[in-house]
Amino acid sequence: DLPPVDLPPVDLPPVDLPPGPRLGWLQAARYVAAPHPMLRAAAARHGDVFTIRTARRCVMTGKPALVRQIFSAPVDQYAVNAEAGPRRVLGANGMAQLSGRALRRDRRLLLPNFQGAALTSLAGMMRDAALEVAESWTPGQTVLMREAALAIALDIILRTVFGADTPDQRATFRAALRDFDHAFTRPGFLLLSALHVEQEWLPPFRRFATARGRLEALLRQAIARARLDGPARGDVLGRLVAARHEDGSAMSDAALVDNLITTAIAGHETSVVSLCWALHWLHDTPDCLARLLDELAPLGPDPDPLAVTSLPYLDAVVREVLRLWPAVTDVNRVLAKPMQLGGFEIPAGMTVAAAAAILHHDPELYPEPDRFRPERFLKNRFAPWEYIPFGGGERMCPGAQFSIFELKLLLGVLLARCRFTALAPGDPRPKRVGFLISPRAGVPLRYEGRR
Ligand code: HEM
Structure with missing residues (x-):
């Protein structure tokens, strides 16, 4: 390696x-x-x-x-980004810190759980996450799509990847992820990391270590639960703990924890930004919205989530969104x-x-x-x-299929059921949110009621 x-x-x-x-x-x-x-x-x-x-x-x-x-390029052309900052946040054992044969080996085990047939069992969980948020809206209310999308996309990661199937488990994970996120986005942490300061006793690093420790402990409990329940649960973690390398060995707990954390970081905000751009462009291009609604209409106001994901025009809409304003x-x-x-x-x-x-x-x-x-x-x-939009080659985003499936499903389920009016139409002004570029105003829509 x-x-x-x-x-x-x-x-x-x-x-x-x-x-x-x-x-x-x-x-x-x-x-x-x-x-x-x-x-x-x-x-x-x-x-x-x-x-x-x-x-x-x-x-x-x-x-x-x-x-x-x-x-x-051949595998030995590139090195892993060995800087302490990303290593501290993502952990030393996940795919982001591997290269060469070790990366290929772990990707072979990880990727099938985010693609193809594995997605089918996630559709219901994704729909439930979207409807839980949509059901809290009242007609006439302004919905800031950025906030709604943040709630939905995080809920989707918690249900489909972490296997958190009760509201209590999700609330506990949400709090731990929020503390973890705050700890590594504070100016002190970012500055010390950029200066390559390594002293772990400094307060920003200590606060970060406490937050990561809490998240790790919760993930280890979730891994233990997933082993007891077995793969029948259908979520990604349930499948991952049952998956085996070619030599019959399983992924270590340390690698599972770091990969789950990497997935939550890499797969959350990217989906939020892309969903926001999609809703912006659809409401800014009435012909496209009308064509999409025509395609959705035969499926009714509560469409089967899997049927939604095979609609060709919806697929084209999602791909065009990722072309026009690629999140990365x-x-x-x-x-x-x-x-x-x-x-x-x-x-x-x-x-x-x-x-x-x-x-x-x-x-x-x-x-x-x-x-x-x-x-x-x-x-x-x-x-x-x-x-x-998902990069390419050996490191291409492992969540590519998952994201396209998720974006289609969310757009289809929300637009088939809810009527919106755009409150900030026109050319969007972009704004940087962390590593990504998002519509500045956060896509405010007025919820007009159910279809
Ligand atoms: C629209 C949504 C998304 C976009 C645009 C996106 C885009 C990207 C891009 C451009 C990369 C870098 C790829 C490269 O270096 O070639 C990446 C990496 C990654 N993505 Fe995504 N992503 C999205 C959603 C997701 C989701 C939902 C997940 C997980 C469920 C995910 C997991 C990851 C991981 C773990 C990496 C790091 C891989 C590595 O370093 O080896 N992403 N993503």
Whole structure:
């Protein structure tokens, strides 16, 4: 197996890197505030590959052929991000900290539980999470979709992945996850992590360790419960504790805990942001909303959740949402060895990135790229290096199928049942929320009542 490579946190010696905007705090601030237009402007000005500063100095591309090269490189081309910050938050035993054969081995065990037939048994849990929130709305009320989506998406992770099937269990997990989230997003924790300070006795790290310890203890109890109940429960954890590697061994408890925490972090806010963009674009493009409602109508106001997930236009809507405002603007890989990219030799230790924000707006692939036109996904199929909302290659998002299934189901169930009026129509102003870009106003809709 490839050991994680400890990377120099500071800049590398000067080498002949691709051109790019002047690297400095102003450029970094523009990237943080509004990466979509900033990355597209940099590509228009500097060409197919350019150098910019994101979290690190990075060589970026949105050209299909080069994106393909990044995602199809051999396993030993990339290193794990061995910085202490992500390792502390996500843990040392989950898939985010593996590379090479160890990563492949654990992904082979993990991924089937988030895909294909495994999704079927999650549909009812997803629908229940959505309806519990929708039933609290009264006609005439303003619903801030960001808040509603946060409640629904977290509930879905707790029910479908953690296997928390009672309201009490979910309330306990919600509180523990909230404390954990606060602990690693506090300025003190972020600053010390960015400065690579390692002293665990410092108060922000101690507070974080307490919050993570509490969450870990709850997850260990959930793992023990799942072992007793067996896989018949149908949730991801129930399947995971029963799953075996090819040599017959099970995933360790430490790896299960870290993978559950990674899943909660990676799979929660991304779904919220994408659901918000979907509801924004549908209400901003009445023809598309009407076409979707026509498709849903034969299924009635309380549609079978599985029937919803096989509707073709709904599928195209979700894919178009993920194209137009990809929640993750660029996907990074740290080089373990030098790489030839677009005529440049990029040295080991540098980061290369495939930019969905650029690729998804290539007018040769997506004519009128700024328009919300789901039909393009009915007429065309795109290669894995032409459409990358979930990244690609060995590290591609393990929740890709799960998310598309979840987004279709939530949109279908909510729109078949509820009538809304948009309260902030027009072009959305984006806003950064953590690593992601979300509609600024949070998509306020007036709930008009049931269909
Ligand atoms: C619309 C929703 C989502 C989007 C847009 C999204 C996007 C992404 C992207 C771009 C990556 C990086 C992939 C790469 O490096 O090639 C990623 C990683 C990841 N995603 Fe998702 N994701 C979503 C939902 C989910 C869900 C629902 C789950 C779990 C149920 C999940 C679990 C993960 C995990 C665990 C990783 C880290 C994999 C690793 O580091 O090896 N994601 N996601």
